[in-house]
Amino acid sequence: xxxxxxxxxxxxxxxxxxxxxxxMNAKFKEMDEWSSMVAxxxxxxxxxxxxxxxxxxxxxxxxxIEQLFERVAAK
Amino acid sequence: MEVRFPFSLEGKTILVTxxxxxxxxxxxxxxxxxxxxxxGVARREDCLKEMENELGAxxxxxxxxxxxxxxxxxxxTLRMPEVNGLVYAAGITRLAxxxxxxxHDLEEVMNVNYFSMVLLLAQVVRHKKIKRNANSSVVLISxxxxxxxxxxxxxxxxxxxxxxxxxxxxxxxxSSQKIRVNTIEPGMVQTAMASEMEDMLSKEVVEKDMKQxxxxxxxxxxxxNAAVFLLSDASRWMTGQSITxxxxxxxxxx
Numbered sequence: 001x002x003x004x005x006x007x008x009x010x011x012x013x014x015x016x017x018x019x020x021x022x023x024m025n026a027k028f029k030e031m032d033e034w035s036s037m038v039a040x041x042x043x044x045x046x047x048x049x050x051x052x053x054x055x056x057x058x059x060x061x062x063x064x065i066e067q068l069f070e071r072v073a074a075k
Numbered sequence: 076m077e078v079r080f081p082f083s084l085e086g087k088t089i090l091v092t093x094x095x096x097x098x099x100x101x102x103x104x105x106x107x108x109x110x111x112x113x114x115g116v117a118r119r120e121d122c123l124k125e126m127e128n129e130l131g132a133x134x135x136x137x138x139x140x141x142x143x144x145x146x147x148x149x150x151x152t153l154r155m156p157e158v159n160g161l162v163y164a165a166g167i168t169r170l171a172x173x174x175x176x177x178x179h180d181l182e183e184v185m186n187v188n189y190f191s192m193v194l195l196l197a198q199v200v201r202h203k204k205i206k207r208n209a210n211s212s213v214v215l216i217s218x219x220x221x222x223x224x225x226x227x228x229x230x231x232x233x234x235x236x237x238x239x240x241x242x243x244x245x246x247x248x249x250s251s252q253k254i255r256v257n258t259i260e261p262g263m264v265q266t267a268m269a270s271e272m273e274d275m276l277s278k279e280v281v282e283k284d285m286k287q288x289x290x291x292x293x294x295x296x297x298x299x300n301a302a303v304f305l306l307s308d309a310s311r312w313m314t315g316q317s318i319t320x321x322x323x324x325x326x327x328x329x
Contacts, residue, residue, distance in 0.1 A: 036226075036276065036277075036280045037172065037226050037227065039276070039277065039280075040170060040171075040172055040226070040227045040275075040276070041172050041174075041175070043170075043275060044171055044172055044175035045175070047175075048175055055274050055275055056273075056274065056275060056276045056277030056278070056280065057274070057277065057278075059277065060277050060278070060279075
């Protein structure tokens with residue numbers, strides 16, 4: 001799994017957040033645009049790009065994009 | 076003069092799809108509790124056997140079948156006796172935002188929730204396996220989702236919309252044979268399907284949603300009891316209708 005590709009795909013699920021806000025250390029749930037809809041998009045993106053299933057629990061239990069990346073990579 | 080309790084299903088045989096779990100299984104139990112006998116249809120034979128054991132072989136039997144296969148639908152139609160009612164409770168759900176939806180996802184959900192419902196009813200009617208002119212009843216388990224627009228529910232909502240719209244056409248076509256067709260449109264009911272949704276979303280989202288139900292989430296028995304009413308002679312003047320069961324979620328406002 002490529003970190004940059006993951007970061008880019010993650011950012012693509014947002015419409016209004018400034019692209020510079022997306023770093024591996026960014027706490028994604030603290031972003032103004034974060035919502036249950038964006039959460040569903042992230043789940044769908046991981047499924048489509050990596051053929052891996054993550055759940056609401058995975059998002060709840062991670063804070064940074066890096067942590068989520070590691071969790072997806074471990075699946 | 077003997078007065079028959081109109082809500083009784085005594086003497087009635089009902090075919091139930093999706094009988095291995097959730098609402099379908101609950102309908103099987105309610106049919107037997109109301110004096111009827113049931114034929115359960117599902118893919119998982121162990122669950123069907125368990126249902127038969129629980130309800131007693133005299134009251135319950137089953138046909139193992141995969142409704143996505145035409146051969147299995149034909150097999151059901153050939154093996155089933157003439158019935159007084161049919162409950163279509165087989166269904167699946169998938170959450171996906173619009174931009175992630177692919178033809179494969181649409182086909183998967185539409186297949187079980189709509190195509191198989193139409194194709195099963197087509198064969199049952201063609202082979203005259205539902206009693207004519209005897210107040211027979213078809214009950215389709217749709218969803219309140221088809222009345223609203225919940226984010227990410229397009230796959231499911233579209234399939235249930237097709238089911239609800241189609242039910243009125245089927246009701247009209249079968250009315251001359253006095254076969255009634257109605258839908259039940261439940262809100263969130265606590266089943267394995269709902270747990271799957273909870274797993275995909277998050278506990279917080281589900282808790283927030285639950286708070287919007289003045290009477291809380293439903294249980295499968297709530298839907299099964301409405302199905303018994305629609306199967307019974309108590310609803311003999313009702314066809315082409317839907318019953319919304321949502322604990323007050325969409326009509327009661329703060």
